[in-house]
Structures are given as C-alpha cells and as structure tokens.
Amino acid sequence: MLPAHHLPPALLRDAADRFGTPLYVYSAAELDAALERVRGAFGDARVYYAMKANPNLTLLRRLHAAGVGFECVSPGEIARAEHAGAAGEQLIVNGPAKTDAEYAAGARLGATFILDRAEEVGLLPPQSRALVRVNPALDVSTHDHLATGAAGSKFGVTLAQAPAVLEALRAGGHTALGLHVHIGSAIRDARDFTAAFGRLTDLRGQTGPLDVLDAGGGWGLGADLHGIAREARRAADAFGAQLWVEPGRYLVAQAGTLLTRVVGIKRTGRNFCLVDAGMTELLRPMLYAAQHPVTPLWEGAETGEWDLAGPACESGDLLGRNVALPAPERGHLLAIGEAGAYGAAMSSNYLTRARPAEVLWTGQDWQVIRQRETPQDIWAAEV
Ligand SMILES: Cc1ncc(COP(=O)(O)O)c(C=O)c1O
CATH class of the missing domain: 2.40.37.10 (Lyase, Ornithine Decarboxylase; Chain A, domain 1)
Known part of the structure; x- marks a missing residue:
C-alpha cells in the first residue's frame, strides 16, 4: 500500500x-502540505528553502508565491532564485568557499550572507547583512557525509570564535544580524537539535541580544518537528532574536x-x-x-x-x-x-x-x- x-x-x-x-x-498538494506542516510547527519563523534539495524552477516559483525565501550555495542557485523572482530579504547566500561572483551577485540582489569563516569579513561587499555560522562541535545521528556540525567538519566558526567574528563584522561596517547553525541532513533524533541550539544559547552572555537566529534545516522525515521547533524558538528567544529556518529535504x-x-x-x-x-x-x-x-x-x-x-x-x-x-x-x-x-x-x-x-x-x-x-x-x- x-x-x-x-x-x-x-x-x-x-x-x-x-x-x-x-x-x-511530484505532487503539488504534498509540497503545499509539507510547507503547512513546517509553518504549523515553526509559526512565524521566516522560511528559506534550501534549494539544493530540488532546484526545479516550477517548484521554486510555487514556494516563492507562498512567501518562502531561498538559501543559495552557488552562482547557479543564486541565478535560479533571481529567475524565480526572489530578491533582498528573500535571499540567503551561503557556502564554505564563496567566489567573487557569489559575493557580487548576492550584493546586487541585496541578499543576506552566511559567514563561514572569520576571513570572510574582509571579503564581503561593503555594508552587507550577515549571519555567522557556528559549528557546535557535535556528533549527530546521521551518515558521516551528512554531518556538518561535527568538530572536524569544514563548516562554520568555532563556538569560541563566534563572538569575536560578530564584533569584527560590526567593526567592518556590516550589519551583524546574528548566528546560524546547521548540523547536518536527514537527522531524525530531535535531541541532536536540542544539543546544538543549547550550545549556541550558551554564547548569549558573550554576544548580547541578536536580531536573528537561523536554526538551519536538516530535519529527517519522521522527526519530531514540533519538538525541534520548540527548542529552536527557545534559543531564538534567549537572544531576543527572530527565528529563521532553512529546510530542504523536509519540504520536498x-x-x-x-x-x-x-x-x-x-x-x-x-x-x-x-x-x-x-x-x-x-x-x-x-x-x-x-x-x-x-x-x-x-x-x-x-x-x-x-x-x-x-x-x-x-x-x-x-x-x-x-x-x-x-x-x-x-x-x-x-x-x-x-x-x-x-x-x-x-x-x-x-x-x-x-x-x-x-x-x-x-x-x-x-x-x-x-x-x-x-x-x-x-x-x-x-x-
Ligand atoms: C546550510 C544549510 N541549510 C539547509 C540545508 C538543508 O538541509 P536539509 O535538506 O537536510 O533540510 C543544508 C543542507 O545541506 C545546508 O547546508
């Protein structure tokens, strides 16, 4: 059956x-239903679809029409997002090894950048809006290739570095919106998210209040979405921040x-x-x-x-x-x-x-x- x-x-x-x-x-009804489930769990959090999961323009346009933004990790994905009608606050430009073309396209469209390492502060276009990706150094319950928040992974800055990178962003004339975390993909155990958000919350004393907490995506099918959402919201509230999320798999x-x-x-x-x-x-x-x-x-x-x-x-x-x-x-x-x-x-x-x-x-x-x-x-x- x-x-x-x-x-x-x-x-x-x-x-x-x-x-x-x-x-x-594909079933359009199921795509719509998945978005409803996300909104049901995460309330008024801003949703940025990680289009790497499925970048088909028709699906992008449907999500864009429903008010969803896009997370992009390549020049091609940025071009797709623009082609689907997204700009400004509807766009996140992310990636561990961004090229000049990606900074330029992101700046032209008014995107928010996710900073993956301290050196990027000097590479960002002037007066960028940026979040700092933090690696919470956690082993999570997924395939090794899909784990992005482990201590040895190539993503993000360490917990210890994060407050100074936020400060460097401000000193560089940028808007330091807040923190970002994404611990991997196809994760079904909500406790992994609880642990990651908890480690970020521990930084509150050093960072002070922030505008945005981006809790990433990575929710496996069948994961306790409401549980993950509750913990993400708790972390955002600890910073007095607006909550953003970046689901890929879960939506499509x-x-x-x-x-x-x-x-x-x-x-x-x-x-x-x-x-x-x-x-x-x-x-x-x-x-x-x-x-x-x-x-x-x-x-x-x-x-x-x-x-x-x-x-x-x-x-x-x-x-x-x-x-x-x-x-x-x-x-x-x-x-x-x-x-x-x-x-x-x-x-x-x-x-x-x-x-x-x-x-x-x-x-x-x-x-x-x-x-x-x-x-x-x-x-x-x-x-
Ligand atoms: C930064 C970031 N956000 C969101 C996603 C989407 O992950 P998922 O499709 O597991 O929700 C990924 C996937 O690699 C990612 O790297």
Missing part, C-alpha cells in the same frame, strides 16, 4: 505511459517519487530485479546508503527478496536491497518514494545517460516541469 501522501497507482501508471521512464513525479522529499520500469531479472544466488533507473537518476542509496520505500505497481504473491539493480557499470548501483516483491517481469513499474529531495538534484550525465523528465500533478493534470534530456543536450557544450 502506498502511504496516503503519495499519488495513487493508476495515476503513476498513467504518468509512466505518457512520459516514459525513468520519471520523477515526500512530494517526489521516482518511477522506474523492470528491464528483466537475474538469479545468481542473489535475486536481481534489473530496472531502468540507477545511481545516475537517484544517487542517495549509493552515496549515503539511504533507504527509500519501494512500492511495486503490480499485483501478485510475494516471491522473496530482490536487489534493485540499475544499469550502470558499478557494483554499488543498487537502488534497494532485499526488497520484497511479487514476481517481477519486464515492463512492470516500481515507485521509489521520498525521492523529491536530493533525487533529481543529484542526478548526473555519467555514462551519457540523459536525465529523466519531471512532471508535477497539479490536482487536475500533469504539468511537465522538466523535459527529458536527449544525448544531444548532453554534448551540446562540447567542442
């Missing part, structure tokens, strides 16, 4: 027949599903169900050992456990392991859930594989929000 927030199987089959596979399908993950067709099977002692999507379409299982819910869109008695193997020449190209399936046959469809975040966004042209089309169910019809690529699109920039 598909969870309620997913689109019904008949609709998914219709999309696969009309647009081909592999295919990313459940709105997206990857549809893939069975190409064949192979039994070698393990059962392989070969499918037409793999690491080039959805990298997360390979990169983070991420587990996505898999739903077969055909009926039948279960026939044991199958590894879902993609088409790439890499042994790790598996979208799922030990998935219980009815007997798979060439042409059957599988729905890979919770794929709206870091799915299409991390897809690649490795093996000159054309990236999938993306379609949005608006409630009435499918809207193509990204055309399927062709091989010619892939080599168009080559000389």
Whole structure:
C-alpha cells in the first residue's frame, strides 16, 4: 500500500505511459502540505528553502508565491532564485568557499550572507547583512557525509570564535544580524537539535541580544518537528532574536517519487530485479546508503527478496536491497518514494545517460516541469 501522501497507482501508471521512464513525479498538494506542516510547527519563523534539495524552477516559483525565501550555495542557485523572482530579504547566500561572483551577485540582489569563516569579513561587499555560522562541535545521528556540525567538519566558526567574528563584522561596517547553525541532513533524533541550539544559547552572555537566529534545516522525515521547533524558538528567544529556518529535504522529499520500469531479472544466488533507473537518476542509496520505500505497481504473491539493480557499470548501483516483491517481469513499474529531495538534484550525465523528465500533478493534470534530456543536450557544450 502506498502511504496516503503519495499519488495513487493508476495515476503513476498513467504518468509512466505518457512520459516514459525513468520519471520523477511530484505532487503539488504534498509540497503545499509539507510547507503547512513546517509553518504549523515553526509559526512565524521566516522560511528559506534550501534549494539544493530540488532546484526545479516550477517548484521554486510555487514556494516563492507562498512567501518562502531561498538559501543559495552557488552562482547557479543564486541565478535560479533571481529567475524565480526572489530578491533582498528573500535571499540567503551561503557556502564554505564563496567566489567573487557569489559575493557580487548576492550584493546586487541585496541578499543576506552566511559567514563561514572569520576571513570572510574582509571579503564581503561593503555594508552587507550577515549571519555567522557556528559549528557546535557535535556528533549527530546521521551518515558521516551528512554531518556538518561535527568538530572536524569544514563548516562554520568555532563556538569560541563566534563572538569575536560578530564584533569584527560590526567593526567592518556590516550589519551583524546574528548566528546560524546547521548540523547536518536527514537527522531524525530531535535531541541532536536540542544539543546544538543549547550550545549556541550558551554564547548569549558573550554576544548580547541578536536580531536573528537561523536554526538551519536538516530535519529527517519522521522527526519530531514540533519538538525541534520548540527548542529552536527557545534559543531564538534567549537572544531576543527572530527565528529563521532553512529546510530542504523536509519540504520536498515526500512530494517526489521516482518511477522506474523492470528491464528483466537475474538469479545468481542473489535475486536481481534489473530496472531502468540507477545511481545516475537517484544517487542517495549509493552515496549515503539511504533507504527509500519501494512500492511495486503490480499485483501478485510475494516471491522473496530482490536487489534493485540499475544499469550502470558499478557494483554499488543498487537502488534497494532485499526488497520484497511479487514476481517481477519486464515492463512492470516500481515507485521509489521520498525521492523529491536530493533525487533529481543529484542526478548526473555519467555514462551519457540523459536525465529523466519531471512532471508535477497539479490536482487536475500533469504539468511537465522538466523535459527529458536527449544525448544531444548532453554534448551540446562540447567542442
Ligand atoms: C546550510 C544549510 N541549510 C539547509 C540545508 C538543508 O538541509 P536539509 O535538506 O537536510 O533540510 C543544508 C543542507 O545541506 C545546508 O547546508
């Protein structure tokens, strides 16, 4: 059975027949519902969508129309945000290694910068608004690659450095709005957030009151959002600050599903169900050992456990392991859930594989929000 927030199987089959596979399908209603859940938990906090999770312009425009700002970490993301209509207070420019182009674009648009190290004070455009990213030096419960607030990670300034960096910002003629913290991604244990916000709050005696506390994102699906929000609000209140948040995954993950067709099977002692999507379409299982819910869109008695193997020449190209399936046959469809975040966004042209089309169910019809690529699109920039 598909969870309620997913689109019904008949609709998914219709999309696969009309647009081909592999295919990313999104539900506009689920995107709206996720935003409502965030607003329900975080009240009047300002929401900046971390567009790295899914930068599709149609989704950006929908969020922009709903009053959401954007967190951008590359020149391309800043350009997308501008193209989607955002400017000024609706924009955050972040990143551990910003280039001159990013400072210039951020300044032109009036964005708020997140300072990742003290040296940036001298690199910021004159009279910038900035937050200081603090690394709370915490081990959190997520994949190592996804932990950004551990002592050895490349992000942010140390707790000890933070008050002096705020002071240096002011002395440099900038507006030091406050502090920022983001401890990682796909974190389900609310206690990790409590610990991080607690360490920031401990700085209150040295920083005095602040205008803004940006509590970042990183909320895993199924995390206690109200608990995280309560602790974030408590930390913001300790500084007398307005609360900002930067969810990526939480806003878009459940709105997206990857549809893939069975190409064949192979039994070698393990059962392989070969499918037409793999690491080039959805990298997360390979990169983070991420587990996505898999739903077969055909009926039948279960026939044991199958590894879902993609088409790439890499042994790790598996979208799922030990998935219980009815007997798979060439042409059957599988729905890979919770794929709206870091799915299409991390897809690649490795093996000159054309990236999938993306379609949005608006409630009435499918809207193509990204055309399927062709091989010619892939080599168009080559000389
Ligand atoms: C600074 C910052 N904010 C927000 C996010 C969004 O994280 P998530 O998609 O886990 O909510 C990220 C993700 O890497 C990030 O680095």
